[in-house]
Amino acid sequence: MPGHTRSFTLALFLDTWNEATVRRVKEQLGLSVLYCTIDTITRERYAELCQAGYDDVVPYPPAPDYVRHWERKADEDQGRVTLESLVSRPRKSSYTDFRETKPFEHLSIAPRRAKVICVTGVKGGVGKTTLSALMASALMVKGRRVVLAELDPNGNLAGLFRTDRTVTADRFETLPDALTDPELEQNMMRTAGGWWLIPKGERPLGLSRDGAERLIHLTGQYADYVVLDTHASQLISTVVALQEADVVLGVTTPDRTTWTDLRPFLQQGERPAYLILNRVRERPRRAADIVAFLEREIGYRVVGVVREDDGMYKRVQQGLAPMGSRKTNAEIQRILRAVSVLDTSTKSK
Ligand SMILES: Nc1ncnc2c1ncn2[C@@H]1O[C@H](COP(=O)(O)OP(=O)(O)O)[C@@H](O)[C@H]1O
Numbered sequence: 001m002p003g004h005t006r007s008f009t010l011a012l013f014l015d016t017w018n019e020a021t022v023r024r025v026k027e028q029l030g031l032s033v034l035y036c037t038i039d040t041i042t043r044e045r046y047a048e049l050c051q052a053g054y055d056d057v058v059p060y061p062p063a064p065d066y067v068r069h070w071e072r073k074a075d076e077d078q079g080r081v082t083l084e085s086l087v088s089r090p091r092k093s094s095y096t097d098f099r100e101t102k103p104f105e106h107l108s109i110a111p112r113r114a115k116v117i118c119v120t121g122v123k124g125g126v127g128k129t130t131l132s133a134l135m136a137s138a139l140m141v142k143g144r145r146v147v148l149a150e151l152d153p154n155g156n157l158a159g160l161f162r163t164d165r166t167v168t169a170d171r172f173e174t175l176p177d178a179l180t181d182p183e184l185e186q187n188m189m190r191t192a193g194g195w196w197l198i199p200k201g202e203r204p205l206g207l208s209r210d211g212a213e214r215l216i217h218l219t220g221q222y223a224d225y226v227v228l229d230t231h232a233s234q235l236i237s238t239v240v241a242l243q244e245a246d247v248v249l250g251v252t253t254p255d256r257t258t259w260t261d262l263r264p265f266l267q268q269g270e271r272p273a274y275l276i277l278n279r280v281r282e283r284p285r286r287a288a289d290i291v292a293f294l295e296r297e298i299g300y301r302v303v304g305v306v307r308e309d310d311g312m313y314k315r316v317q318q319g320l321a322p323m324g325s326r327k328t329n330a331e332i333q334r335i336l337r338a339v340s341v342l343d344t345s346t347k348s349k
């Protein structure tokens, strides 16, 4: 800018300052203060930090482009970011929301090619992982690219499929926002079935919001199908999966504890959600009653009834990858067609 001395606002990354210090740094030094974290951040914690004066919360290490955003703002504001300018300027609600505008424009214009399926539920042991794996296999038709991402920090997909965990979901915390196909493939494990697995990483609470969004975004551009196997709680990665998926499949069993609170849980998502009743041992009449009850009480359509598959159960007990019986696999195919994920053609587009 002519006649104007270019000066930058420094972005600071720290997490132990108290509110008074944060405000002093901002007001007296005119600096932007970003809270930098390697942990999972809930919406509540995010609001708390903003309340405490931080301008935004960013995952560590922060994306340089994003940091530059704060520097550029300083330039436009004649080299100083005052508290007033920060307050009066419409705030970006998060690092992620910011990506919808500059300088991450490519993110919003690059179309997603994949159908993203979120497999979820409110209880462990209902078969989320098993059904996710069966779906990945069912979707693996020659010429198609299928990715199964394990967002459950307690999962064991790498063990089941005997892939090592040299690359894990944790990588998506720090990967760039754009990757070529071969680059992305270096961050996934190829299973014997031909589909790609992204095993869970070491983070005890799973991926951060940003990490989960990046994973979905990158795989969504690469693959034809992305299956997200989630944890049965409100981890931030579960919430992101619920919000980002094209279709949500909530898994329950005939055990009533697996469907209490399922409705508000699924309502967090924005896309169509359906139910799968899994591990059914009941006779067909009784199973139909449960289906009717679920549809009435939970308010979502039951698109599949998967019966207890003893052969598959035995395999898994022996540490082998889940492989369904013909009947089980037929039901999985039916479910995928019912939610318009699988079309009847078998050739790649
Ligand atoms: N339809 C089924 N028939 C037989 N066993 C099943 C079925 N679905 C899941 N299981 C078994 O139930 C157990 C828990 O399944 P899992 O997929 O790990 O649940 P989640 O991911 O919801 O915690 C595993 O031992 C799995 O083999």
Ligand SMILES: [Mg+2]
Binding pocket: 128, 129, 130, 152, 155, 230
């Ligand atoms: Mg699981």
